[in-house]
Structure formats: structure tokens, C-alpha cells
Ligand SMILES: Nc1ncnc2c1ncn2[C@@H]1O[C@H](COP(=O)(O)OP(=O)(O)O)[C@@H](O)[C@H]1O
């Protein structure tokens with residue numbers, strides 16, 4: 113098959129690779145067990161005269177199975193323990209709350225009576241994450257396609273490495289950079305947006321400073337590398353046979369990408385975006401440093417203000433008393449629920465076209 | 474609808490490696506021409522030079538001249554996508570687009586050409602599937618994934634996809650090598666029918682197949698590993714298989730080497 117370049121070796125496994133990576137240990141265990149029958153060594157029963165070799169009473173295979181089972185059970189137990197602890201802490205605080213947990217716009221759990229509401233925080237969490245994805249995903253997909261299908265291989269690998277490096281920068285660095293250096297340019301941009309597009313409600317009046325916009329731009333920069341490097345991997349796995357099929361039909365390079373690469377990579381790209389969304393929703397310190405820490409629901413993304421569940425936990429934990437900690441834990445449970453809903457939705461999207469993606473594998 | 478192909482001194486490289494050297498031959502319209510020879514002698518390379526798919530690989534290039542009805546397909550002003558639309562290709566392994574339905578696979582090329590009207594697409598899909606002898610088997614499940622068909626059906630689907638854009642020439646690179654004998658026969662039958670409309674060039678390592686389906690046969694060979702492939706003999710299929718003029722050809726077809 114000299115006419116089919118090397119990449120075809122991956123044919124078919126690419127699209128679902130991200131989603132199914134947890135199945136690898138099964139294959140790995142088989143490989144671990146292999147060396148027990150070392151080639152060249154006279155194996156019991158095989159070389160000799162009588163009968164078939166007997167099953168081993170205790171082999172690497174069994175030990176490994178026990179080990180993986182134990183590991184799986186431990187994870188479940190730990191998760192259950194955490195859940196029980198969190199709920200036990202959250203319930204008393206929620207009982208003590210004198211305002212509606214869902215709608216009250218403010219966070220005074222240390223007061224007597226305690227008053228706190230999750231509405232503004234949940235709103236800010238989802239809004240910053242969505243805005244960040246809105247900005248990051250198109251750019252990330254563009255870069256990923258460029259790296260996988262347009263750039264010369266050397267350049268593609270070099271740039272890909274740089275992007276992976278970006279993913280390794282700690283989020284506090286992004287947060288400090290956003291607060292100390294990036295806030296001013298974003299404030300200038302905000303003034304400009306307000307002057308020319310002020311008729312759109314989201315580009316409202318100032319004061320400009322630590323705003324939803326600043327927070328989401330910083331978040332966007334942070335999720336960009338994840339989405340880029342996963343999508344690039346997925347695009348690279350497109351079977352060469354399909355790319356060539358498109359080219360042989362007279363497709364230009366971009367048409368080839370649209371016909372063969374994008375549809376094939378779709379489930380993987382969705383998974384990548386969802387991972388990015390997960391990171392954006394849970395991001396703590398960068399948003400704690402770049403959002404305005406207010407407790408109001410506002411669609412004006414330019415004005416100083418905004419908050420998120422995780423950022424609020426980071427900002428308020430030190431001063432919290434018992435009820436305060438319970439309130440923060442309750443907010444954490446809400447964040448967990450939001451993340452869970454997002455993940456389930458993502459899976460539903462991926463599985464909807466399972467018939468097609470599976471027969472591809 | 475079918476055109477004459479003339480290759481003159483075609484030499485092709487993979488980077489610094491010369492895979493074929495000075496191949497010259499003429500393929501008449503509405504004939505089936507078989508390319509045979511031991512593996513590694515450059516049959517696929519030559520075939521892929523004809524629709525400019527060779528240059529898709531990094532570092533691969535072609536020298537010499539290839540014309541289709543006296544028009545140089547390597548001319549600098551020629552649009553390479555137009556060349557590939559005119560010269561369709563069927564690959565060794567069936568390669569339907571995995572995310573597309575049977576219908577979408579067949580009309581993929583038409584969509585690339587900008588055809589949008591549903592009625593036109595449906596008509597063309599039926600016509601192509603009928604020509605590929607696949608219509609009766611799939612007409613009730615056009616919306617199902619193309620990758621769900623059997624290997625032989627997938628290959629006929631790929632043939633349908635190729636002929637749906639109405640090319641002049643159809644290139645086939647060992648189209649049956651991944652198929653069972655019954656599917657192979659189905660595709661050989663198909664070639665007889667397609668010959669009425671298209672010029673067909675097929676690479677095959679199966680000499681009976683070459684003898685069955687082709688009018689003309691070109692025998693390629695290499696001296697030794699690392700040497701470029703050359704055209705040893707090109708003649709009527711009957712002559713090649715009954716009374717070849719080259720000793721090498723005779724050795725090959727009688728199974729003495731390769
Ligand atoms: N992608 C490639 N890169 C480098 N060398 C290749 C590539 N494809 C084929 N070759 C080499 O070119 C020569 C001709 O190959 P090919 O045209 O595939 O032969 P055939 O189809 O007759 O078996 C062989 O020596 C092969 O190793």
C-alpha cells in the first residue's frame with residue numbers, strides 16, 4: 113500500500129478518540145499480561161506431550177483485574193463521601209438563609225439573619241463562560257485547522273508546541289496579567305464599543321474596569337489552548353483515504369476540509385469545546401482577579417462588575433463563618449449541577465448522530 | 474464523454490526517490506486499459522499522476538507531459554480541481570465518507586460543483602447508483618450511513634460517487650483487491666458497462682482480471698528494489714497474454730517472477 117501515506121494507520125479511530133480514551137487501560141492490561149508467555153521459552157504444556165495447558169490459578173491478568181476493580185470502587189466511595197460532606201454542610205446554611213437562595217442579589221451569610229442568593233453568581237458564571245467560548249472557539253478551530261491541514265509540518269509542530277505551552281501557564285498568572293496589564297486596553301475597547309455600538313444593550317455605560325468583558329477575554333485566552341490542541345489532534349486523525357476521496361472529486365483544499373475533515377472531527381470538536389467550557393465554568397482565581405465582584409444580574413458586559421460562583425468562593429472564603437462556609441459550599445453544589453448539565457447536554461449532542469460516527473470506527 | 478490520454482516521458486518522484494521513469498503510452502477513448510506488474514513497480518504512482526493526485530503528497534512531483542485530448546493537464550494555467558473532476562478515481566480500499574449517508578456520498582461531488590437543487594441531486598444519485606449496479610440494493614435506505622454497507626457495496630458506492638460527476642476518464646487502483654470474489658465479479662461486470670461511456674484505466678495485480686476486463690494492457694516492472702519503475706510492454710491484452718514480445722512480460726504472466 114505504498115500509495116497511501118502513513119496517517120491512514122489511524123483510520124477510523126480518530127473521531128471518538130477523545131470520548132473513548134478511558135477504554136485504553138483494558139488494552140493496556142492485555143499487553144501487561146502478555147510477557148507471561150515469553151516467546152522462545154519452553155512454555156508449560158505447549159511444547160510437551162500431553163494435553164492443553166492448564167489455566168493459571170493466579171496470573172498477572174487476575175491481579176490486574178482486582179487492582180482496577182479496587183481503584184474503581186475507591187473512586188466511587190470517595191465521590192460519595194465528598195457528596196455527603198458537602199450536602200451536610202450546605203443544608204444548615206440554606207435553612208438559615210432569610211432570603212431566597214435563587215433570586216436574592218447579594219451575599220451576606222455572616223449577617224444575622226444570613227442573606228445570600230446564587231442567582232447573580234450563576235448568571236455571571238454562565239455568561240462569562242459562554243462569552244469566553246464565543247470568542248475562543250472560532251479562533252481555536254481556525255488555528256487547529258491551520259496547524260493540521262495548512263501549515264508545513266515543521267511549522268505546525270512548532271506552533272502546536274507553543275500553544276500547548278500556553279495551556280501550562282498557571283491561571284493566577286493570567287489573572288494577574290488580566291488585572292494589571294490588560295484591564296486598561298479592555299477599558300479603552302469598552303469605551304469605543306459603547307460609543308459606536310452603545311445601542312446594543314450589552315455595550316452599556318461605564319464605569320469601565322474589572323468587567324464581565326475583561327473576565328471573559330482572559331478566560332477565552334485560557335481555554336484557547338485546550339480547544340486548539342484537542343481539535344488539532346482530532347483533525348489530524350481524519351483518514352487520509354477520505355481526504356483523498358474529496359480531492360479526487362475535484363475539491364479545493366477548503367472544500368476537502370469541509371467535506372472530509374470537519375464532519376469527521378465533529379464529535380471530537382464538541383468534546384473539546386465541552387472540556388473548554390468545563391474549564392471556563394470552574395475557573396476560579398483568574399476570574400476572582402478580573403471580575404468586579406458585585407452581586408447584580410446585568411447584561412451590560414462592559415460595566416465594572418460581574419461575578420462567578422468559583423470566584424466568589426475564592427474571594428469570600430477567608431472571612432466566612434460557619435454559615436458563610438455552608439453558603440459557599442451550597443454555591444459550589446450549584447456549580448457542580450451546572451457543569452453536570454453541560455456535560456450531559458454535550459453527550460446527548462455527540463450520541464445523537466451515533467449511527468454515523470460508530471460506523472465510521 | 475470519453476477522451477484520449479497521452480503520456481510522454483512521465484517521470485515521478487517522492488522527494489528524492491524516482492518511482493517511475495519515462496513512461497510513455499496512449500490510452501484510447503472508451504477502452505479499458507489494465508496496468509499490471511509486480512508490486513512496487515509504480516503502477517499506482519503512474520495512475521495518480523494522471524489525475525494529479527500524486528502531487529498531493531508532500532515532496533512528490535511529476536515530470537514529462539500528460540495530455541487529455543491534446544490538452545496538457547500539467548499546464549500552469551490549468552485548474553487542478555477541473556482536472557480531477559474530469560478524471561475520476563476509485564481507490565484500492567472503499568473510502569465512502571463515514572459521516573455521510575449513502576445519498577450524500579453519491580452526490581458529494583455534485584455538491585462540490587455547487588449543485589443545490591434537490592430534484593437534480595436525486596435524479597443524478599439514482600442514475601449514478603443504477604450505473605454502479607447498486608440502486609436496487611440501496612434504494613430503500615438512501616439515508617443510512619454509507620459505511621454500513623458491505624465492502625463490495627461500499628466500493629460500488631465509491632464508483633457511483635466517482636461517476637456521478639460525469640468524468641471523462643475513470644482511474645481505478647486495484648478496486649477489487651479488498652473484496653470477495655462475488656463482489657469482484659460484480660465490479661468487473663460494471664466495468665464492461667462503464668466502458669461505453671468512460672475511458673477506464675485499472676491497476677490490478679490479478680492477471681486473470683486484466684485478461685477478462687481490459688482491451689489493452691501495460692506491463693510495468695523494476696530492475697531491482699530502489700530502481701524506478703519502467704513500462705516494459707504495452708499492447709492489446711490478447712497479444713500480451715498469448716504472445717508477448719518481451720521476455721520479461723512472458724516471465725511475469727507465466728508466473729516465473731513477480
Ligand atoms: N508515499 C510514498 N512515499 C515514498 N515512496 C513511495 C510512496 N508511495 C509509493 N512509494 C514508492 O514508490 C514506488 C512505487 O510504488 P507504487 O506506485 O505504489 O507501486 P505499485 O502500485 O506498482 O505497487 C515503490 O518503491 C514505493 O515504495
Ligand SMILES: [Mg+2]
Nearest residue numbers: 114115516517
Ligand atoms: Mg499500488
